[in-house]
Amino acid sequence: MGNQDYSKRSDRPRRSDRPAEHRGGRRHERGDHKDRSSRPKDKRHHAQRGGQDRDRKFSRPQRSGFREERINNRQNDPDLPGDIDVRDLDPMVLQDLKVLSKDNAHTVAQHLIMAATLMQDDPQLALRHARAAKDRAGRVAVVRETAGIAAYHAGEWKEAVSELRAARRMSAGPGLVAVMADAERGLGRPQKAIEIANEVNPDQLDSDTRVELAIVSAGARMDLGQKESALVTLQRVNPDRRASGLTAARLSYAYADVLLANGDATAAKEWFQVAVEQDIDEHTDARARVEELNADNEA
Template identity: 65%
Template structure:
């Protein structure tokens, strides 16, 4: 399949300088083409995931040895629901660059492939201990979801508790963690506690990130 068209007015300087630095290993023309496809992949990720994935694949095909190109392809594939491709690309990115990588996304891909036990394994991996706070929260949320997939609601509650949800925290990550905790408690039949955490989620949900108010009304 031919590469998707690129608009004439793309400015590659819109990319993070560290990404542009990584692309300097390519020829000038190829590096610029990769940068433009990556920008278009990011541009279309929400509104047209399939088109975003075409741009991400075009970037990857031109820069297969560049970690960030593989990572963008993986994220775009994930957003488009192409779990197997996403997992393969994110693994490739980690092999090239090292580090814990996109563990939460990889774990969610395992769930998408019907392998929740693999998601739980990623949550226990050595790399999981290397994640920053925000990434660790995202991984905990995914692993708790995997536990629910397996019908292990109390284990899901414990998974979230280990991520230390706090009523003092604010922001999207804190909101998502609070919601996941409330959801796990509800699934475990601990309705009164679930209500408390859904109420807290509503109180800190500044950007309408969740449907906590609707969930609260259902309990």
Template identity: 50%
Template sequence: MGAEGVHTPSVPEPELPDGITAAELDAEARRDLRGLQKDTADMVARHLVAAGRLVDEDPEQALEHARFARKRASRIALVREAAGIAAYHAGEWAEALGELRAARRMGGGPGHLAVMADIERALGRPERALELARGPEVKELDRSDMIELTIVVAGARRDLGELDAAVVGLQIPELDATKRDPWSVRLFYAYADNLLAAGRESDALQWFVHTVDADVRTETDATERIAELTGEELPDDGVEFDVEDEEPSTEIDSETDAAVGEAPAEDEIADAEDDAEDDSDSDSDDVADSAADLESDEDVEDIEDVAAESTDDDAVSDSADVPEPAVAEAGVAEAAAAEAGDADATATAVPVEGGQEK
């Protein structure tokens, strides 16, 4: 149990990030540390700077630095306030509330009233959040803090089931879709969210659109909320993903198909059949025997069916080894056969089926 009745776990000094100096702390904060010995003041200042740097990206680590600073300077309001904010971001609600209360007692003023009210909500006490919003310190808040408190109060009323009151409470002069003030994004989003909770989907959609227009830094998920309400897909963010390369096609291009479809010379067929016999005698013999028996176009179709069924890998590989000049010679042979009108030559010039499945 530390000073002011706030429990803070005992932790060793956390390692400081490289390059941090006490001079990075703003001048007003450094003045608050003048009551400490110089070495202690510099140490506390460096840990406060580290907490400020890490509070958004690593709130737990930021809290470690703030706790250590508090341990060395527990009677300085600035240090207690920093510890409270760090605890708030880390989700340590009770610790955060205790530190902020202590900072208010030490330093006076409204303190982080909106943060304290939000912590009361997080602790399941929305009534206390409303009490804080009615306190005399509210008059001392600047406009930005006042709007933050207004957003928290709307949330507290929503927690209590007062949905319409939550919506009405946010209808303040700053709720103007044409304005671009520092608080506009949060105010527009909170209003849209409470409209949706009250069942006013159409109005909520419109204000989520206003939020997107104002949210140039993409601080909210308003775009996703719009997609949920409209059922439309999220817009393309311009990120392209690599597509796996397709496997090479086993089909021959149209020009090769046309060439292979032409009748090859009888000598080339014999060479191909001889090569195929080396690895698959039975299949090649069937093809060769069937080719020898053919004398009509109907037989040609039958032998192609037989060849299609014999798709042995070795036969396919060997048939693909037919030299390219054979295709050109096949065209010459067919042209000669056509001029002679030799039907039998055309019938025996059967293309090797394996050559169509490279």
């Protein structure tokens, strides 16, 4: 944050729509919006239990002024268009929201849809919608997850880490670990990003997430001046000239970038060209990088 697209509609942001470039400090969320495969089967139990605890009359005492703050927060919620159809949400998300009252679940669902829809074009407004959803359903993992992704897009790195960690605790799975690690990079803590990557069992991750995490880890190594280690990190996920799709293009691009940093301009140019061929929609600037290297050779 990719990043989450819980909608069934094709016009929502999807993970494959978000390139991961680590050049010149630019980082884009790699779109964990649609991938829920890392979530364990018992996740819904945790969400339900949290919702039940919240609704019990004998819940823990709240600090003075808490209720008033919540009311004020809701008065400042961003407006919701009247034509939002909550059935656009992924059925699994709608199921998660059933721990809430019917009216509250409906409003939360609307805010989630708006957060996903606006995340690319207006990340600040998307974050406001995500915060509004969190204020109403802070014990639902998918809501905290969305808040974390929205904060990531808006450049609120500390908030992103906090929300994604909360979601990870609730779901008991690896969570959006690549986004969390990259947010640590955004906070200027590359070593922490590496630690997060090393905490995760790779067997718990799907292939795309493993690639995303490797790209972030390599970027963190580069931040620390560890160019050779960055190269080894990417080699472990096997860049493949024959692979296709945006994930493959992102990996080829990152590999080329690190090769160039290690002084191998010839190999870097070859891999940037591979990225050009894999990135048919030109989400990356691989073509421009090839042209730059050609110009350097001619100079």
